[in-house]
Amino acid sequence: MKSDTLNGQLDPLILATVAEESAHGYAILQRLKERSSGAFDLAEGTIYPALHRLERDGLLTSKWSTGSGRRRRVYSLTRAGTSALEVRRQEWKHFAHAVEAVMG
Amino acid sequence: MSWLDELSLELHARGVPRRERARIAIELGDHIACEPGCEDRLGDPRALATSFADELATAGARNSAFATFAALAVAAVVLIVSQITLAGFANYPGYSNGISIVLFFPAILGMLVAPQVALVAGTLAVWRALRRRRVASLPAREIGLIHSRARVALGAGFATMVGVELYVVDFSQRLPAWWLGLIGGLAAVAGLGLVAASRTQLRARAIVSDAAGQPGDIYDDLPVLGWHWLRTRPWLLGALASVAVGLALGAFEAHAEHSIFEGIQRGLFEGVAAALGFLLLGRAIGARR
Numbered sequence: 321m322k323s324d325t326l327n328g329q330l331d332p333l334i335l336a337t338v339a340e341e342s343a344h345g346y347a348i349l350q351r352l353k354e355r356s357s358g359a360f361d362l363a364e365g366t367i368y369p370a371l372h373r374l375e376r377d378g379l380l381t382s383k384w385s386t387g388s389g390r391r392r393r394v395y396s397l398t399r400a401g402t403s404a405l406e407v408r409r410q411e412w413k414h415f416a417h418a419v420e421a422v423m424g
Numbered sequence: 425m426s427w428l429d430e431l432s433l434e435l436h437a438r439g440v441p442r443r444e445r446a447r448i449a450i451e452l453g454d455h456i457a458c459e460p461g462c463e464d465r466l467g468d469p470r471a472l473a474t475s476f477a478d479e480l481a482t483a484g485a486r487n488s489a490f491a492t493f494a495a496l497a498v499a500a501v502v503l504i505v506s507q508i509t510l511a512g513f514a515n516y517p518g519y520s521n522g523i524s525i526v527l528f529f530p531a532i533l534g535m536l537v538a539p540q541v542a543l544v545a546g547t548l549a550v551w552r553a554l555r556r557r558r559v560a561s562l563p564a565r566e567i568g569l570i571h572s573r574a575r576v577a578l579g580a581g582f583a584t585m586v587g588v589e590l591y592v593v594d595f596s597q598r599l600p601a602w603w604l605g606l607i608g609g610l611a612a613v614a615g616l617g618l619v620a621a622s623r624t625q626l627r628a629r630a631i632v633s634d635a636a637g638q639p640g641d642i643y644d645d646l647p648v649l650g651w652h653w654l655r656t657r658p659w660l661l662g663a664l665a666s667v668a669v670g671l672a673l674g675a676f677e678a679h680a681e682h683s684i685f686e687g688i689q690r691g692l693f694e695g696v697a698a699a700l701g702f703l704l705l706g707r708a709i710g711a712r713r
Contacts, residue, residue: 345454346454363466364455364467365467365469366475368448372476373560387454388457390457391454392451393447393450
């Protein structure tokens, strides 16, 4: 699936991934790949501007930690992020249901 | 040159602040260390730097508009307090009672005209920032318009506070010491708030966005003005706004001073000032192209 198709859907996908467990950028990307069975063909760097944007919007929070001897930024979902994710889930279900009804 | 070095250079070229650059470098460095050789999959460093810069410039412009509006709100309170307390004095001083008309006239211009400019430009800046708050990356020209509005508003805010300080100095021998101290001090504090908002704006303007698109204008912000006949004749909008301002403030003055003559004087002055403001600043605030 090309990144164009993902337009507008990357943010809720990241929120859903972080909702499972706090994680750093690379781990979030790996989870996205695993759960989608590698369906998303996006430039991996693009998740970082999205992570920063979600943090600016108050949907994610982050802190420094040390893993494998390196500093890394670990992201967690905020309360506002949890609410936003629930809203996006409902919207997506309605959308998917409507598309399926039309496409068959 | 490594992928990470190229990214850092591109971020620097786009004015991304050092702290943000350092964070991005650590995060992407960790990503590469997790899976050596994955640079190709991270994408073009120039495109990634552009994406960061566009979003940071957008967020910066919005923050600048909010900071400007907050600082102007404080300045507005100072101006209102000064006018309410002044109105309570039995011996309300006239222009000839001060130290010099060289102080009085700039003070009155600052206290009468500049606040209106600050109100219009500041409101338009914050309204655009609110209206487009869900857009991650605004066109560079739209970011420029928000900055331009905020810049005009801040300049007018400073002019207002300078006007208040000049008034304090001009009537330092006529008005009570407590009033001079209170209003002079409050205006200085409000001035500091405006300085802080200016710093926020300067930092935000340093980030360069490349995003294409139109800036939009006042008709996009206020759809109520969107009639075709008005949209294609911006000078008519300026004329109508000037007449409306003149009539409203003329009526206010006539009522406050119980004098039709003073109302007409004030109305003419305000109407002409609004027309001049539209001519001089209309383009900067997106009221005309």
